[in-house]
Amino acid sequence: MILIPVQALNLPLFLIKNSGSIIDYFLSNIHICNMKKFDFLIVGAGIFGITTAIELRKRDYEVCIINPDKIPHPLAASTDINKIVRMEYGSDLFYLEMANECIDIWHNWNKLFGETLYHEVGFMLACRASMESEKQNFEKVSYNHLISKGHQPERMQGETISTRFPAFKKGVYIDGFYHKKAGYAESGRVVEKLTEYGRQLGVSVFEGQTAIELVRSNNQVLGIKTKEGAEFKAGHTIICAGAYTPYLIPELQPFMNVTGHAVFHVKPSRPELFSYPNLSVFSADTSNTGWYGFPMHPHEKVIKIANHGVGLKLHPEKDERVVTQKDVESFRHFLENTFPSLANDPIVYTRRCLYCDTLDGDFWIDQHPNLSGLTIGAGGSGHGFKMAPVLGSLIANAAENIEDPRLNRFRWRALSPDTILREEVRFME
Ligand SMILES: Cc1cc2nc3c(=O)[nH]c(=O)nc-3n(C[C@H](O)[C@H](O)[C@H](O)COP(=O)(O)OP(=O)(O)OC[C@H]3O[C@@H](n4cnc5c(N)ncnc54)[C@H](O)[C@@H]3O)c2cc1C
Incomplete structure (x- = not known):
């Protein structure tokens, strides 16, 4: 089964706002055989994913974002009543x-x-x-x-x-x-508001979709399959699945x-x-x-x-x-x-x-070294939320291969197991 987002149904706004049951009916019954191929598919609508979706949509791309269950997801790291925004980073x-x-x-x-x-x-x-x-x-x-x-x-x-x-x-x-x-x-509310904003800009938002597997042709990533039975196709796929990222992309497990x-x-x-x-x-x-x-x-x-x-x-x-x-x-x-x-x-x-x-506490934002059409935007390491205003442009720049000196810090890197976490405020007994 392939789902389409509410806004793609082209229903009048009053109907979308007032007729939850009609929408539910549509969503659970519509099967589209030739699902559109997006320019960018974002997997995960926490703060890394939703800011990326918005940034790429502003760059005029056709963008879709998927997330299991609802957005904000109750188990997502980004979802809580608040997160600190501060610039105190010791010597960094x-x-x-x-x-x-x-x-x-x-x-x-x-x-x-x-x-x-x-x-x-x-x-x-x-x-x-x-x-x-x-x-x-x-x-x-x-x-x-x-x-x-x-x-x-x-x-x-x-x-x-x-x-x-x-x-x-x-x-x-x-x-x-x-x-x-x-x-x-107010972090959960921020994700909620950004999702609303993304929808207004034209990002296709799919809730209730859990990526389980990359769709590949040799070393080219073509999209993902979901647990719910859908297949999403895109020119470029970006994994922003927070703590699930090293399970979707197992080659990251030694570094996360x-x-x-x-x-x-x-x-x-x-x-x-x-x-x-x-x-x-x-x-x-x-x-x-x-x-x-x-x-x-x-x-x-x-x-x-x-x-x-x-x-x-x-x-x-x-x-x-x-x-x-x-x-x-x-x-x-x-x-x-x-x-x-x-x-x-x-x-x-x-x-x-x-x-x-x-392992070093720096975010992980880069294209995959061996698979084309795939970028990672994850590794928040317990301090990522405050950077929400720049995350989207960082991840979009990585995906588009746009020169951005800040990305040097977040590149795919072969960290050894004894790498020391660098964030000085973190209490490491
Ligand atoms: C207790 C705690 C306190 C923190 N405090 C602060 C703070 O004070 N200040 C600060 O700056 N940062 C803080 N952070 C860090 C910050 O919350 C994270 O760095 C940031 O929220 C990570 O965002 P994310 O988008 O990478 O991950 P998440 O918010 O976890 O989002 C990942 C999303 O991917 C979805 N997903 C997972 N698997 C799949 C799948 N298979 N398919 C599709 N979607 C999937 C999830 O449902 C989720 O919505 C804290 C983190 C925690 C846990």
């Missing part, structure tokens, strides 16, 4: 500059979306030791680089942190800095690990302490503990806290994605020592969210 000026450019574009996207989905609430990087100590190298180098690039991070020492942000336990975080040019994006990370949403009994401006996005000595989080979400009324650490290696389909009792205990322990007023508040939601980690 490449990502600092790219994130800085993205933040400017995030403001434009708020206008494009017609609602504020990027919230510039600032970022407090709190340290347990002096920023001069070796242990706080990440914060110190980030701070110095921000200043050297003309930004204005505010150094906060001693009681300043718990005075300005009273939820913090007094006397624990004694140094750090606050940077106002940072915040968070899929790791699961516990995420907690807590309902505060004292919401005023956790609402912006009383709390910004924060890292709680992250490079030594992994913990970071957000102020209370303006609509969901919960606080999201997670751990940017090693995580658990797991298979995206075969393994259970659960948060364990041990995760909960370590989270409660963190709360007692950081936000005592939250320590006994109810955890209302947990998930184990999957990073598609490359």
Whole structure:
């Protein structure tokens, strides 16, 4: 069976909006024998995929994007109430500059979306030791680089942190800095809005389609087959399947690990302490503990806290994605020592969210070295969402073979198993 997207039915808008059951009927019954061949087929509508689809459509190509189930998919890494947008990358000026450019574009996207989905609430990087100590190298180098690039991070020492942000336990975080040019994006909602926008531009969006196999003629990729029985044909196929990417393209497995990370949403009994401006996005000595989080979400009324650490290696389909009792205990322990007023508040939601980690932590955006008509846009490595405003053009440039110096960092590369992950904020015990 081959499906066509709602907009390709050419139905009047009022019918599309008001007649869900009619559309369902059409979608489940239409069989098209000669499905059109697209210029580009994007597999996966997380943030890597949807931004690529939009970019290529803007370049006037016929583009389709497929995703299992619904978009945003509940299990996608991009789907959550928020993700940090920050430019603090330790000594890595490449990502600092790219994130800085993205933040400017995030403001434009708020206008494009017609609602504020990027919230510039600032970022407090709190340290347990002096920023001069070796242990706080990440914060110190980030701070110095921000200043050297003309930004204005505010150094906060001693009681300043718990005075300005009273939820913090007094006397624990004694140094750090606050940077106002940072915040968070409502990530699931961003994917939803971008998908809507893509549809308006003419991207053909197919939900409920799961790629299982490349269609090939010798070394030329012609499209993909899906579990649901459809075959999508395209001049060029781009795999943006997040944690599933190394399973669709097994030759990537030596260079990528899929790791699961516990995420907690807590309902505060004292919401005023956790609402912006009383709390910004924060890292709680992250490079030594992994913990970071957000102020209370303006609509969901919960606080999201997670751990940017090693995580658990797991298979995206075969393994259970659960948060364990041990995760909960370590989270409660963190709360007692950081936000005592939250320590006994109810955890209302947990998930184990999957990073598609490359061994060096850099994204993986390149054409396949041995198969033509195939590009990979994946390897978000736990820090990709903030770069949404440039991901689409990076991946489209790779697919179109357009010179882009930034892509040098993301090329297909033969990483040895002992490669060290480079993102300095990540807590690697
Ligand atoms: C807990 C956690 C916290 C994070 N925090 C931050 C943060 O604060 N800031 C930040 O910048 N980044 C953060 N990240 C990283 C960021 O979320 C990811 O880098 C980014 O979302 C990856 O996007 P993606 O499109 O590659 O993958 P995904 O969002 O996972 O999207 C992949 C899509 O492909 C689809 N798919 C899978 N298999 C198939 C198939 N066979 N056929 C078709 N489609 C398929 C999936 O359904 C999914 O929709 C975090 C990640 C996690 C897990």
